[in-house]
Amino acid sequence: MxxxxxxxxxxxxxxxxxxxxxVPYYLLMGYLNAEAYTxxxxxxxxxxxxxxxxxxxxxxxQKFLVTLPVPRQRLILAKYLMLxxxxxxxxxxxxxxxxxxFKIGKLDAPLRWRELGLTTAIFPLIASFYLxxxxxxxxxxxxxxxxxxxxxxxxxxxxxxxxxxSYPDLALWIKSGKFDNALLxxxxxxxxxxxxxxxxxxxxxxxxxxDI
Amino acid sequence: xxxxxxxxxxxxxYDRFELRDISLTIKEGFITGLIGPNGAGKTTLIKxxxxxxxxxxxxxxxxxxxxxxxxxxxxxxxIGYVSDESIYYEHLTVKQMRAIIAPFYPRWDxxxxxxxxxxxxxxxxxxxxxxxxxxxxxxxxxxxxSHGADLLIMDEPTSGLDPVFxxxxxxxxxxxxxxxxxxxxxxxxxxxxxxRIADYIVFINDGKIIFNEMKESLGEQYLLIKGGKELLDRxxxxxxVGIRENGLGFEGLISNRAEGERYFKDTAICETPxxxxxxxxxxxxxxxxx
Numbered sequence: 001m002x003x004x005x006x007x008x009x010x011x012x013x014x015x016x017x018x019x020x021x022x023v024p025y026y027l028l029m030g031y032l033n034a035e036a037y038t039x040x041x042x043x044x045x046x047x048x049x050x051x052x053x054x055x056x057x058x059x060x061x062q063k064f065l066v067t068l069p070v071p072r073q074r075l076i077l078a079k080y081l082m083l084x085x086x087x088x089x090x091x092x093x094x095x096x097x098x099x100x101x102f103k104i105g106k107l108d109a110p111l112r113w114r115e116l117g118l119t120t121a122i123f124p125l126i127a128s129f130y131l132x133x134x135x136x137x138x139x140x141x142x143x144x145x146x147x148x149x150x151x152x153x154x155x156x157x158x159x160x161x162x163x164x165x166s167y168p169d170l171a172l173w174i175k176s177g178k179f180d181n182a183l184l185x186x187x188x189x190x191x192x193x194x195x196x197x198x199x200x201x202x203x204x205x206x207x208x209x210x211d212i
Numbered sequence: 213x214x215x216x217x218x219x220x221x222x223x224x225x226y227d228r229f230e231l232r233d234i235s236l237t238i239k240e241g242f243i244t245g246l247i248g249p250n251g252a253g254k255t256t257l258i259k260x261x262x263x264x265x266x267x268x269x270x271x272x273x274x275x276x277x278x279x280x281x282x283x284x285x286x287x288x289x290x291i292g293y294v295s296d297e298s299i300y301y302e303h304l305t306v307k308q309m310r311a312i313i314a315p316f317y318p319r320w321d322x323x324x325x326x327x328x329x330x331x332x333x334x335x336x337x338x339x340x341x342x343x344x345x346x347x348x349x350x351x352x353x354x355x356x357x358s359h360g361a362d363l364l365i366m367d368e369p370t371s372g373l374d375p376v377f378x379x380x381x382x383x384x385x386x387x388x389x390x391x392x393x394x395x396x397x398x399x400x401x402x403x404x405x406x407x408r409i410a411d412y413i414v415f416i417n418d419g420k421i422i423f424n425e426m427k428e429s430l431g432e433q434y435l436l437i438k439g440g441k442e443l444l445d446r447x448x449x450x451x452x453v454g455i456r457e458n459g460l461g462f463e464g465l466i467s468n469r470a471e472g473e474r475y476f477k478d479t480a481i482c483e484t485p486x487x488x489x490x491x492x493x494x495x496x497x498x499x500x501x502x
Contacts, residue, residue, distance in 0.1 A: 003285075006315045013312055014301060055301065064299035066264050068316050069288035212264040 003070045007078030008085065011052045018051045019089070026097050034101040037094055038112055041120040045083075045090040049127055050146050052082065057139050062212050072208045079131060080200050083124045091120045115174050125192065126152065128199035135207040214276065216240040216363050216395045217261060222270035224256060231256055231419045234270070238412070241392040243385060245406035245427075246399035247487065248416040249495050254399040257416065258367045261397075262293055275362070289317060292356025296368035298348045302341035306334050306351060319360035328354035345372030353381065357388065364388070364396045370405050382409050403487035413487065417495055431484045435472040438463045439480025448475075454493030465493035 012019075022044050029040055056062060065075055094116065101107040130149050137145060173179040217238035224231040231253045238244050248254050259265040260272060263284050271278060274287045300309050306329075314320045329336065332350035343351065349369055356364055364385070370378050386409050388394055400406060406413060406427070413430060415422040425433070434453075440461045449455060451472070455464035465485055466472035476482055485493075 003316060006312075009315075010312045013304070013308060017303075055303075059302050060295075060297050060299045061301055063264055063295070063297070064301070067262055067288065067291075067293045067299065068313075069285045070316065071285045072263075074285075209266055211266060212259075 003068075003074050004078045004081055007070065007075065008082055011078075011082050012085070014055045015048050015052050018048060022089075022093060026093050030097045030101055030106070034097070034106045037098050037101065037107070038116045038119045040097060041087075041090045041094040041116055042123050042126075043090075044093065045086040045120075045123040046126060046130075046149065048086045048089070049083070049123075049130065050149065053079070053131075053134050054142065054146065057134075057142055062138075066212050073204060076135070076200065076203050076207055079203075080127075080196070083127050087120050087123050090123070091116070112174070118174065121192070124196055128196045132199055132202040132206060135203045135210070138210075214240045215273075216275060217397065218273040219257075219260075220271045220273070222257075222260065222267045222272070224260065224265065224267050229253070229256075229419060231267075234416075234419075234421055236414060236421055236424055238395065238397055238414075240395050241389070242411035243389055243396040243398060243409050244412040244414060245403075245410035245487075246397060246414045246416065247401065247403055247406065247491055248399075249401060249491070252416045253419045254416055255367055258365055258397070258399055261365060262291070263288070289319070289359070290362040292359065292361030292364045294349065294352040294356050294364065294366040294369045296349070296371050298340060298345075300340045300348075300351070303339060305337050305339050306343070307336040309340060309351075310336075310355070313355055314359075317359035321358055321360060325354060325358035328357055346374060346377060349373060350377070353384075357384075362394055364394070364398075366396065366398045368400055369398065370400060370402055378405070385409060401491075403491060407487055415491065415494065422494055427487075430487070430490060433467060433469055434485050434490055435466045435469040435476075436463065436483045436485040436489055437466060437472060437476050437480050438483070439476065443476070443479055451475075452493075454496045456493075456496070465489060 025044065026040065030037070056065065066072065095111075098107060098111055126149065130145070133145050134142065169179060169181055169184065179185055215237040217236070219234050219236040222231060222234040229251065234253075234257065246254050246257070256265060260267055261274065275290060277287060301312070304312070310325065314322070314325075328334075332347075332354055334347065334351055334354060340348065340351070349372060353369065356366075370381065373381065382405060385396055385398070389396060398406070398410065410427050412424065413427050414424045423430075437452075438461065441457060444455075444457075444462060451466055451468070452464040453467050455462055473482055
């Protein structure tokens with residue numbers, strides 16, 4: 001299990017400079033569109049994931065990874081576990097942005113924490129589609145895939161709005177926290193977990209026996 | 213004397229290349245040189261040992277353990293790998309890269325690493341991408357020698373090295389092997405390196421193992437003949453592994469030294485071939501005429 005922690009640490013070391021870029025990003029976005037702060041918990045997390053995956057793929061770096069005394073399964077597991085700190089990083093930065101904007105009077109409404117939580121939770125879902133494609137395509141085609149996923153994320157905000165419109169229960173929950181249909185919630189959570197776990201299994205299947 | 217690597221009937225097919233039924237053992241406590249021309253399959257073979265490439269058929273055992281997924285990590289702890297390509301993160305500094313690698317190895321010895329960092333004059337603050345090819349190899353070597361590896365697997369480690377460090381590195385490897393539990397597998401097409409330090413030679417050509425012999429025994433087996441063309445007729449030509457002819461005469465390699473000496477002793481110059489000559493004539497085969 002320690003090797004997973006070392007791999008996560010490695011990803012943070014690799015993306016260290018990119019993490020610093022997040023400071024001007026949050027300042028700029030907070031200045032331009034502080035109202036839409038909930039979406040800021042998604043963009044940076046995905047950018048960090050794409051960045052760490054791209055670095056791992058460049059310059060024969062996957063060869064380095066498979067020469068480490070770590071089973072390939074652990075390399076995959078670490079990438080999926082990495083979604084948690086990336087999500088937390090984005091969430092914390094967004095919260096800091098909110099508090100700051102609130103203090104200086106740029107925002108006056110209470111924190112839309114349910115919307116924020118939902119947006120944050122979307123990141124592992126998107127990553128569940130991204131990671132198998134990443135392991136499948138390897139270096140070839142990664143740039144295109146990265147662009148497609150970035151576009152998807154940019155469309156995310158409007159998608160979230162239309163999702164709320166399509167599912168009034170969801171809109172109600174975001175606004176008031178009330179949700180009448182408990183079964184739907186359970187099904188939704190289960191589906192969410194199944195997608196992530198299925199994605200992990202698919203990535204394993206692709207990568208474990210792949211020639212590097 | 214146990215086998216540190218055992219390859220059993222390995223095959224691997226690509227579009228234009230195939231490794232065919234490779235069976236091979238590498239002995240513990242020795243330096244084994246893996247030679248062959250470009251594209252012979254040396255790197256593919258090493259990649260299979262390192263778990264980068266999977267064989268279509270056959271099995272790989274290392275340290276007596278089957279190199280399957282479940283055991284691969286424990287096996288790799290005992291292997292130091294040096295590649296001719298830079299496999300490290302180019303935008304990191306030497307120090308940062310070391311900091312990433314070290315925790316993965318329970319037997320990591322920081323003092324040893326610092327010793328090699330100093331010996332190789334590795335600048336800790338310099339980015340990997342700013343290092344010359346030789347310095348990158350030195351860094352790989354420093355890493356490989358700092359985690360108590362029992363087996364060093366080196367893919368073309370001397371390419372890109374200046375002659376001074378090249379010699380130093382060979383001396384270093386000779387020192388490393390003084391511990392009889394350590395073994396080295398060293399692929400190269402520069403056979404003069406192996407003339408200096410190798411105990412065993414594995415020769416691979418066109419995806420097949422040509423031989424796996426003690427270096428000393430090659431001299432007892434092969435003979436290089438230089439003589440006039442009048443010595444060659446159709447039957448005599450068949451004795452040669454490979455032959456090169458020019459206006460002055462011929463030069464050819466025979467794999468049965470005793471027979472070659474008996475026939476050519478008085479009529480031609482008989483010499484013990486170098487590894488390069490064995491490799492050259494074997495690769496060229498009977499089509500080595502100029």
